[in-house]
Amino acid sequence: MSAAALLEIEGLSKSFGGVVAVDNCTMSIHEGSVVGLIGPNGAGKSSVIDLVSGFEQPASGSVRFAGVNVVGKRPDQISRMGMIRTFQTPREWRDLSVIDNVRVGRSDLERESLWRSLTSARRLRRQDALDTAELRELMEHYRLDDIRNDRAVGLSGGQKRLLEFARIAAAKPRLTILDEPMGGVNPVLGERIGEAIRELKKAGSTVVVVEHNLPFIEKTCDEVIVMDLGSVIAQGRFDELRDNRRVVDAYLGNDDE
Amino acid sequence: MLEYWTAILTEATIFGVLALGIDMIWGWAGDFDLSAYAYFALGVYMTIIMTVGKAKAPVEYVLGWHLPYLLAVVIAVTVVVAFASIIGAIALRNLRDVYFSITTLGAVWAIYYGVENFTPLFNGYNGVFGLFDPMGGNLSYNAYHYYFFAFCLLVLFLVYLLVQRLSRSPFGRMVRAVRDDERAAAVYGRNVFWTKYRTYLFGAGLAGLSGGLFAAYIGAFNPLDWRPTEIFVLYAAILVGGRGNPRGVVLGSFIVYVGFVEMTRYIPSPAARPELGPALRQILIGLLIILMLKFRPSGLIPERLGTDGTRVRQSWRTWFSRSKILPDPRQDEVAAESASGVES
Amino acid sequence: MSILWISVGMGLAVAAILALSSVAFTLEYAVSRVVNLAHGEVLTIGAYAAYVSETNFHQNLYVCAVIATVAGSLTGMGLNFGLIERFRNQKPLSTLIATLGASLILQNLLLIGFGGASVSYQFAQGSLLHVGPFLWTTLTIKVMVSAVVVAGLIYVLLQRTRLGKALRAVSQNRELAQVSGIPARRVVMQTWAVAGAVSGFAGFLYGETIGTITPTIGNGFLLLSITAAVGGGLGRPYATLGGAVVLGLVMSIAGTYTSSAYQLVIAFGFLVVMLLIKPNGLFVRGRALTVRA
Numbered sequence: 001m002s003a004a005a006l007l008e009i010e011g012l013s014k015s016f017g018g019v020v021a022v023d024n025c026t027m028s029i030h031e032g033s034v035v036g037l038i039g040p041n042g043a044g045k046s047s048v049i050d051l052v053s054g055f056e057q058p059a060s061g062s063v064r065f066a067g068v069n070v071v072g073k074r075p076d077q078i079s080r081m082g083m084i085r086t087f088q089t090p091r092e093w094r095d096l097s098v099i100d101n102v103r104v105g106r107s108d109l110e111r112e113s114l115w116r117s118l119t120s121a122r123r124l125r126r127q128d129a130l131d132t133a134e135l136r137e138l139m140e141h142y143r144l145d146d147i148r149n150d151r152a153v154g155l156s157g158g159q160k161r162l163l164e165f166a167r168i169a170a171a172k173p174r175l176t177i178l179d180e181p182m183g184g185v186n187p188v189l190g191e192r193i194g195e196a197i198r199e200l201k202k203a204g205s206t207v208v209v210v211e212h213n214l215p216f217i218e219k220t221c222d223e224v225i226v227m228d229l230g231s232v233i234a235q236g237r238f239d240e241l242r243d244n245r246r247v248v249d250a251y252l253g254n255d256d257e
Numbered sequence: 258m259l260e261y262w263t264a265i266l267t268e269a270t271i272f273g274v275l276a277l278g279i280d281m282i283w284g285w286a287g288d289f290d291l292s293a294y295a296y297f298a299l300g301v302y303m304t305i306i307m308t309v310g311k312a313k314a315p316v317e318y319v320l321g322w323h324l325p326y327l328l329a330v331v332i333a334v335t336v337v338v339a340f341a342s343i344i345g346a347i348a349l350r351n352l353r354d355v356y357f358s359i360t361t362l363g364a365v366w367a368i369y370y371g372v373e374n375f376t377p378l379f380n381g382y383n384g385v386f387g388l389f390d391p392m393g394g395n396l397s398y399n400a401y402h403y404y405f406f407a408f409c410l411l412v413l414f415l416v417y418l419l420v421q422r423l424s425r426s427p428f429g430r431m432v433r434a435v436r437d438d439e440r441a442a443a444v445y446g447r448n449v450f451w452t453k454y455r456t457y458l459f460g461a462g463l464a465g466l467s468g469g470l471f472a473a474y475i476g477a478f479n480p481l482d483w484r485p486t487e488i489f490v491l492y493a494a495i496l497v498g499g500r501g502n503p504r505g506v507v508l509g510s511f512i513v514y515v516g517f518v519e520m521t522r523y524i525p526s527p528a529a530r531p532e533l534g535p536a537l538r539q540i541l542i543g544l545l546i547i548l549m550l551k552f553r554p555s556g557l558i559p560e561r562l563g564t565d566g567t568r569v570r571q572s573w574r575t576w577f578s579r580s581k582i583l584p585d586p587r588q589d590e591v592a593a594e595s596a597s598g599v600e601s
Numbered sequence: 602m603s604i605l606w607i608s609v610g611m612g613l614a615v616a617a618i619l620a621l622s623s624v625a626f627t628l629e630y631a632v633s634r635v636v637n638l639a640h641g642e643v644l645t646i647g648a649y650a651a652y653v654s655e656t657n658f659h660q661n662l663y664v665c666a667v668i669a670t671v672a673g674s675l676t677g678m679g680l681n682f683g684l685i686e687r688f689r690n691q692k693p694l695s696t697l698i699a700t701l702g703a704s705l706i707l708q709n710l711l712l713i714g715f716g717g718a719s720v721s722y723q724f725a726q727g728s729l730l731h732v733g734p735f736l737w738t739t740l741t742i743k744v745m746v747s748a749v750v751v752a753g754l755i756y757v758l759l760q761r762t763r764l765g766k767a768l769r770a771v772s773q774n775r776e777l778a779q780v781s782g783i784p785a786r787r788v789v790m791q792t793w794a795v796a797g798a799v800s801g802f803a804g805f806l807y808g809e810t811i812g813t814i815t816p817t818i819g820n821g822f823l824l825l826s827i828t829a830a831v832g833g834g835l836g837r838p839y840a841t842l843g844g845a846v847v848l849g850l851v852m853s854i855a856g857t858y859t860s861s862a863y864q865l866v867i868a869f870g871f872l873v874v875m876l877l878i879k880p881n882g883l884f885v886r887g888r889a890l891t892v893r894a
Contacts, residue, residue: 055443097564347877363827543701547702
């Protein structure tokens with residue numbers, strides 16, 4: 001890989017109530033790639049995401065994002081450096097309209113200052129209105145335009161997934177971490193999600209995908225990292241790993257997928 | 258009759274300001290705060306003791322200044338916000354949902370019993386009193402009350418404009434996003450604590466302001482005037498009017514105050530049982546809270562949905578359909594099970 | 602030193618009642634995941650039921666205790682049937698607000714029924730007794746002994762009976778318990794009956810110990826019960842029991858050196874300290890109740 005590493009994880013460890021979830025885990029993600037993070041259930045994939053995005057604090061080890069150590073930072077601070085993650089179930093702001101969900105994803109934080117909201121509300125609303133055309137184009141793209149003024153809570157599971165992607169696309173992050181984006185998704189929508197990930201890459205975001213669906217990983221990812229028992233056991237192209245004995249033992253062989 | 262209505266409407270107006278403040282904390286930020294009534298009371302106490310002058314024994318209280326009314330209210334609001342910043346910092350740092358409510362419930366009773374028993378502060382159980390006239394004392398008794406009502410209405414109107422402006426601003430949108438899912442809000446760069454904290458302090462400031470108005474209205478104040486359970490009337494008002502909608506909250510305040518005062522006026526309260534009327538009123542408030550929560554939690558005028566401007570008016574059909582309660586999708590772990598695709 | 606021992610002795614009596622009340626509160630939370638803010642009123646109803654039977658029908662101590670227990674139990678079941686089950690599918694916060702409404706209703710019904718003036722039982726206090734360093738009346742000793750007995754009965758119920766086993770299953774996961782063939786609805790109802798009974802009995806003991814009963818005694822005691830339960834471990838009966846003992850001792854020791862009027866202020870300080878340093882409760886390890894975001 002010629003590009004510099006965007007995310008560098010070194011010697012990361014964490015245990016929950018005596019159970020070791022992440023054990024001396026080391027990996028690096030290069031700028032501009034789509035990386036699949038796979039491993040059997042309980043391999044520590046989701047825990048690594050929580051540690052990287054600041055929702056949990058590691059017992060030891062370091063996480064460097066864009067050259068800066070982010071251990072000890074709050075999730076919102078890490079996010080403002082350009083990292084967006086998702087959770088296993090889509091999390092929409094249920095009582096906001098669909099367009100407002102995307103707007104909050106898009107909106108720059110300056111605009112939300114309490115003082116400016118009080119003193120120059122009209123100007124802020126005009127700025128919001130200027131975004132509308134751009135946002136509607138985005139929602140058209142994710143087939144959300146017809147329901148843009150509906151409360152997000154009423155959306156179907158699939159629409160919530162798409163809303164999540166629209167929100168990420170509006171936020172334009174440097175790094176996107178997707179935690180099982182295919183969970184409970186039908187094949188038709190699966191195609192659309194694969195496409196969305198490639199679009200994120202084209203828009204300049206590096207993408208990490210945690211997924212159990214191996215054909216999907218093979219099709220979507222440039223590179224694959226395999227975890228087992230809290231640490232990385234292999235890293236490389238998908239077809240290379242197919243022959244890796246440890247990977248097959250740990251995951252491919254034991255898994256009914 | 259006119260004086261009677263002026264009195265009721267003045268009270269409803271003052272509590273409208275308080276309800277707008279509480280609604281910011283609960284309606285927008287989702288934090289069910291039970292100490293707001295203590296902030297209101299602190300506003301009343303501070304305003305009184307800063308305008309009526311030195312305490313004469315056996316009455317005792319702190320400060321005892323002779324400040325102009327408006328200056329006193331400004332200082333009172335500042336003190337209330339400073340005080341709320343301590344309670345808010347404790348209650349909001351890591352605690353959410355029912356734990357936040359429990360903490361503020363504990364806080365309000367601790368403050369209540371503290372004020373009642375520690376006499377050097379606000380004269381304890383007997384409370385503080387003293388007549389002061391914000392208008393400068395050159396009006397007759399009745400004219401004063403009409404002017405004061407007009408003044409309260411003006412304050413409520415200005416506060417409403419301010420709150421409505423904030424409600425529809427990007428700040429209001431962010432607060433509601435944090436309310437709906439704070440982890441997702443943090444993922445998109447929002448500082449959850451700071452967002453909730455600022456909203457909390459703003460709401461507390463409005464509670465202090467309404468206390469400043471109430472001080473001029475009532476002129477005497479003791480712990481019997483602010484039993485912490487009184488806050489339920491305000492929550493009932495917010496629930497009736499429409500949680501999260503400033504217009505609804507003002508409407509609800511007037512409905513509940515005027516409606517309930519009127520209704521309980523006709524309940525016979527024999528001299529031997531003076532508690533009957535107020536007790537029935539409280540029972541009705543309790544019933545109102547439970548029934549609204551169960552059957553129409555979004556109130557008469559539901560929270561305004563931020564749209565792109567193409568469909569601003571809600572039709573009557575959606576008014577009725579809104580009244581059904583949608584289950585919280587995050588409660589079932591496999592919410593995405595029924596992902597039926599994008600055809601719908 | 603001897604004053605300290607006497608107040609610790611009184612603290613033990615209060616702690617014993619508090620233990621019953623907070624265990625009932627925690628059981629309600631365990632099966633229904635609801636912070637029942639109408640809990641204080643169940644105690645008050647128990648206290649008034651005993652008062653009615655004592656003054657109007659000249660019943661003795663033990664009959665009054667039974668009547669308080671029955672009244673509390675009926676109230677608990679009524680709350681569960683009329684309110685908690687109706688709000689089952691809503692957020693915990695909505696249920697909490699609904700119980701506040703119920704608390705307001707019950708408290709004011711009592712006010713209408715009995716007036717705002719305080720009433721009291723007329724049982725003989727018995728003689729003063731020195732037990733070790735403590736100074737108690739025979740009545741206080743009866744209160745403590747009966748509280749310990751009831752706590753023991755709760756232990757037997759939880760550990761040795763089918764209801765106890767089912768209760769624990771339901772508190773872990775109601776849906777799963779239902780699927781495994783446990784009649785969850787009935788178990789929840791029975792738990793509320795038990796919790797109500799314990800509360801009613803605790804209310805009787807409380808009225809007995811403090812000597813005056815008003816419709817609002819529940820407010821303060823609710824707060825103490827919540828503090829004990831959250832301090833020890835909400836939803837865990839034994840942890841709550843520990844929390845109640847610790848809180849009772851803290852309050853009585855602190856109360857010796859300040860005025861007893863500041864009892865609730867001290868309790869709130871205890872609650873805040875617990876929530877800040879050990880939000881899961883003193884006696885619980887494991888899942889965090891706080892959030893980090």
